[in-house]
Amino acid sequence: MFISNLEFMTGxxxxxxxxxxxxxxxxxxxxxxxxxxxxxxxxxxxxxxxxELLQESREEATNRMIEQAQATGANAILNVRFSTxxxxxxxxxxxxxxxxxxxxxxx
Amino acid sequence: xxxxxxxxxxxINTSEEHPLKNFFILLIGSxxxxxTLSVVLAVSGGWLASKIPxxxxxxxxxxxxxxxxxxxVNAPELTAYLQSLTxxxxxxxxxxxxxxxxxxxxxxxxxxxxxxxxxHVFLFRGLLEKLPNENTLVTLLSHEIAHVKYRHPxxxxxxxxxxxxxxxxxxxxxxxxxxxxxGLLSSLKFGRxxxxxxxxxxxxxxxxLYGHLNGGTELFKIFQNxxxxxxxxxxxxxxxxxxxxxxxxxxxxxxxxxxxWLEAGNVTPLPDFFEAALAxxxxxxxxxx
Amino acid sequence: MYELVVTLILISLGYFFGRRAExxxxxxxxxxxxxxxxxxxxxxxxxxxxxxxDQMLVSGSVVIANDYFKMFVAGLRNLFGGQMRSYETxxxxxxxxxxxxxxxxxxxxxxxxxxNVKYESSNISGQTKKKPPIIEVxxxxxxxxxx
Numbered sequence: 001m002f003i004s005n006l007e008f009m010t011g012x013x014x015x016x017x018x019x020x021x022x023x024x025x026x027x028x029x030x031x032x033x034x035x036x037x038x039x040x041x042x043x044x045x046x047x048x049x050x051x052e053l054l055q056e057s058r059e060e061a062t063n064r065m066i067e068q069a070q071a072t073g074a075n076a077i078l079n080v081r082f083s084t085x086x087x088x089x090x091x092x093x094x095x096x097x098x099x100x101x102x103x104x105x106x107x
Numbered sequence: 108x109x110x111x112x113x114x115x116x117x118x119i120n121t122s123e124e125h126p127l128k129n130f131f132i133l134l135i136g137s138x139x140x141x142x143t144l145s146v147v148l149a150v151s152g153g154w155l156a157s158k159i160p161x162x163x164x165x166x167x168x169x170x171x172x173x174x175x176x177x178x179x180v181n182a183p184e185l186t187a188y189l190q191s192l193t194x195x196x197x198x199x200x201x202x203x204x205x206x207x208x209x210x211x212x213x214x215x216x217x218x219x220x221x222x223x224x225x226x227h228v229f230l231f232r233g234l235l236e237k238l239p240n241e242n243t244l245v246t247l248l249s250h251e252i253a254h255v256k257y258r259h260p261x262x263x264x265x266x267x268x269x270x271x272x273x274x275x276x277x278x279x280x281x282x283x284x285x286x287x288x289x290g291l292l293s294s295l296k297f298g299r300x301x302x303x304x305x306x307x308x309x310x311x312x313x314x315x316l317y318g319h320l321n322g323g324t325e326l327f328k329i330f331q332n333x334x335x336x337x338x339x340x341x342x343x344x345x346x347x348x349x350x351x352x353x354x355x356x357x358x359x360x361x362x363x364x365x366x367x368w369l370e371a372g373n374v375t376p377l378p379d380f381f382e383a384a385l386a387x388x389x390x391x392x393x394x395x396x
Numbered sequence: 397m398y399e400l401v402v403t404l405i406l407i408s409l410g411y412f413f414g415r416r417a418e419x420x421x422x423x424x425x426x427x428x429x430x431x432x433x434x435x436x437x438x439x440x441x442x443x444x445x446x447x448x449x450d451q452m453l454v455s456g457s458v459v460i461a462n463d464y465f466k467m468f469v470a471g472l473r474n475l476f477g478g479q480m481r482s483y484e485t486x487x488x489x490x491x492x493x494x495x496x497x498x499x500x501x502x503x504x505x506x507x508x509x510x511x512n513v514k515y516e517s518s519n520i521s522g523q524t525k526k527k528p529p530i531i532e533v534x535x536x537x538x539x540x541x542x543x
Contacts, residue, residue, distance in 0.1 A: 030477030072113040088529040133472035
């Protein structure tokens with residue numbers, strides 16, 4: 001699956017548009033991490049646990065989007081956008097969406 | 108423009124799993140987690156608190172103004188009598204010198220008595236009125252003094268504070284009232300093992316002071332009768348920190364048998380002024396009004 | 397004890413009504429999506445170059461609240477961390493509903509397709525942590541009508 005946040009793939013023609021596909025994932029961090037983050041807030045620095053958590057969540061959302069695109073028979077997703085929103089204290093949603101297309105001459 | 112809108116199957120962005128399954132797994136998991144965590148915190152809190160020297164405990168207790176809540180001044184004779192018994196018992200229990208126990212009298216119908224940090228022991232009129240003789244009063248006082256001797260109030264306060272901090276950290280609520288809510292006059296909850304330890308210490312004291320244990324079980328019978336009168340169902344044993352009254356009586360008899368101590372003997376009556384002092388202090392409130 | 401009973405009642409009420417409402421909503425979403433299938437919506441910004449179009453900004457939004465059961469499960473989930481399944485269906489429904497509303501608006505204007513669709517979601521519940529999440533999902537894009 002070819003994924004890009006450009007409108008097109010250079011040198012390839014869009015044969016068919018297949019509409020919006022999207023993936024989302026809601027994850028919560030566990031209480032232990034919350035406490036560690038509270039401590040870290042005193043000294044600053046990267047919250048590795050959170051970085052990993054959001055990264056995992058983003059991967060999951062992307063995989064879900066790809067799954068949707070495969071179900072439509074597309075071979076590429078263009079104009080992909082990510083958004084993150086906080087749902088409730090301690091939980092965040094990662095949302096990714098794009099246009100599923102069939103590109104000419106792509107495996 | 109070539110366009111098609113194929114059907115996207117359901118269940119990619121959501122999971123098919125039944126929500127109740129998830130719910131029960133989480134529920135059981137959290138109960139286990141919370142119980143383990145509170146037990147660990149309570150034990151370590153109690154252990155840490157027992158390392159606090161008694162003088163420091165006195166200072167913590169000094170933050171509260173005890174005199175405001177008690178009625179010692181309304182019944183000076185009675186308070187002096189309770190204090191003299193307390194001093195005798197303290198000596199019998201070999202309390203360290205710095206551990207000074209103060210007996211307080213509270214003019215209230217509540218059938219209760221408790222010990223708290225700083226060596227303060229509170230006795231309510233409601234309970235004193237029900238005592239048949241001095242031996243039972245000594246049992247009660249010895250039990251409460253034994254709590255102080257084994258540092259139960261500070262241990263229980265320590266556990267409570269540590270668990271409280273943990274809860275407020277997890278739930279995110281800012282409970283600045285941690286120490287305040289566990290005030291001197293709120294009776295602290297002691298574990299069952301603590302109650303049993305104090306019961307046994309009270310028996311040793313009775314034996315030392317009177318040479319027999321008569322009058323001891325009367326105390327538990329008072330609580331038992333009261334529950335029956337008020338028609339309170341005894342709480343399920345497992346969830347109650349206080350051992351059931353029957354169990355306490357049985358344990359009492361058992362220990363007496365094991366040690367070969369007599370359960371029979373002449374009881375010492377309460378002094379003549381005792382009942383009168385209780386009655387008069389009850390009406391002193393109206394006099395002031 | 398009393399509080400526990402109230403909580404249990406709220407959880408079961410939340411479960412039964414929440415689940416019923418969710419089923420009903422999904423049914424309606426799926427039925428309406430079929431109708432709206434003829435109107436394409438795309439994240440792409442490049443409209444077709446095969447003619448002149450009128451451009452109109454269209455949007456659809458929905459504000460959703462959570463039932464007590466989901467909130468409770470989410471609260472427990474917060475202890476352990478991990479995937480919050482109970483919120484996934486909620487957000488899925490909200491997003492699809494928002495797009496449907498946007499498409500319905502576009503259709504009422506006589507448009508043939510919607511380009512450059514974007515989503516925006518925000519939590520509009522109060523500041524205190526205790527408050528249940530109230531989430532707005534807003535979908536917007538440019539509707540194209542052939543001249």
